[in-house]
Amino acid sequence: MKTNLHNIIRKVTAVLTITASTFAHAQTKQSAAVLNIDSRIAQVSPLELGNMVRLELQQLNHFNLIDKYDAEYIINKQKIVIDKCYGRLCLVEMGKSLGVDKMIGGSYEMIENKIIVSLSLIDVKSGVTEKTFTKEYLGLNKELRLITRQSLKQLLGIPIDEKELTTTTSENEFPNKINVQEDYLKLGGPRFGMMILTGPSANKFQQIRANGGYEAPYPGMWQFGYQFEKQYLNTGDIQVLFEFIPMINGLDQGLFQPSFTVLHGIRSNKNGLEFAFGPTMRISKLDSKTRMLDSRGMPSWNSDFVLAVGRSFRSGKMNIPVNVFFVPNRNGHRFGLSFGFNISNRNQKKN
Numbered sequence: 001m002k003t004n005l006h007n008i009i010r011k012v013t014a015v016l017t018i019t020a021s022t023f024a025h026a027q028t029k030q031s032a033a034v035l036n037i038d039s040r041i042a043q044v045s046p047l048e049l050g051n052m053v054r055l056e057l058q059q060l061n062h063f064n065l066i067d068k069y070d071a072e073y074i075i076n077k078q079k080i081v082i083d084k085c086y087g088r089l090c091l092v093e094m095g096k097s098l099g100v101d102k103m104i105g106g107s108y109e110m111i112e113n114k115i116i117v118s119l120s121l122i123d124v125k126s127g128v129t130e131k132t133f134t135k136e137y138l139g140l141n142k143e144l145r146l147i148t149r150q151s152l153k154q155l156l157g158i159p160i161d162e163k164e165l166t167t168t169t170s171e172n173e174f175p176n177k178i179n180v181q182e183d184y185l186k187l188g189g190p191r192f193g194m195m196i197l198t199g200p201s202a203n204k205f206q207q208i209r210a211n212g213g214y215e216a217p218y219p220g221m222w223q224f225g226y227q228f229e230k231q232y233l234n235t236g237d238i239q240v241l242f243e244f245i246p247m248i249n250g251l252d253q254g255l256f257q258p259s260f261t262v263l264h265g266i267r268s269n270k271n272g273l274e275f276a277f278g279p280t281m282r283i284s285k286l287d288s289k290t291r292m293l294d295s296r297g298m299p300s301w302n303s304d305f306v307l308a309v310g311r312s313f314r315s316g317k318m319n320i321p322v323n324v325f326f327v328p329n330r331n332g333h334r335f336g337l338s339f340g341f342n343i344s345n346r347n348q349k350k351n
Helices: 002-028 046-060 068-077 088-098 141-156 162-169 199-206
Strands: 031-034 038-040 102-111 114-123 128-138 186-197 220-235 238-249 257-268 273-286 298-315 318-327 334-340
Touching (some): 031 046, 031 088, 038 046, 046 141, 068 088, 088 102, 088 114, 114 141, 128 141, 141 162, 186 199, 186 238, 186 318, 257 298, 273 318
Parallel strands (some): 031 102, 038 102
Antiparallel strands (some): 102 114, 186 220, 186 334, 220 238, 238 257, 257 273, 273 298
């Protein structure tokens, strides 16, 4: 009985301690208010920005924010005009009328497709600007809430996720669900590479033409073509996409062997690593019975399956994809290396 009573007393004491600690913390938080935020961004009003800053401040739970409706009541009762109240002097006067410790003000501006955020934390009693924060972000209009949250954390000295901050500030970051302002990302650019033949196909390729060979000095062909890429899913750290790659093979051997490859790929937004697979079709001369390369045969379509792994490197807005591929075939496997470049077409609205 004594043991049960002791446990009950201990639990009640713990609850009272936590409650008292929470109440004391709430009492130590300073009061603050947010009015309109100056907006130089098309289709975003100062009222909307003010509400956005207020909402993010509430979630950060750093201040005791005055209720929006209480603030409106005081402003209307005293017949105060806040449409142009963005400067320190006006915000100090408003803070005294509202009876708060701090005022948060600032501006958002679009310059050369970049969003410039400036925020200020003002002490009402002393009339001094305690902290200021200014930062340049990518022109991600759809991510204003995230940009606001990041800006407030930096203004107030709250730890911030550096990886998340990079997605809104760095042009060299891989395309992801934050910094791509459209549902589909299209990448296109030239591709170059070398394909190596093995097994019976390699032997046949180097034989004399009288035996159906191509008299090639080495069992390989250079490739030249263009990659069309269409992303249809971009979530978290992963992109899912299709790649369409028409190529011309064998010009270095005096041949003309066109091919067309369709790959279904998965790419990491963090490091650009990629895995892809899909069919490839090419026109080449084959023996009608063995389906092996034969310079004496008639040109015809033949198909294979491709497996590829690679990585995209970034240099400014340019992507540099490098891939290793493997094509299994009963007459001799083929493998090779390809690389190219393309430009990210990020749909960021200019205002």
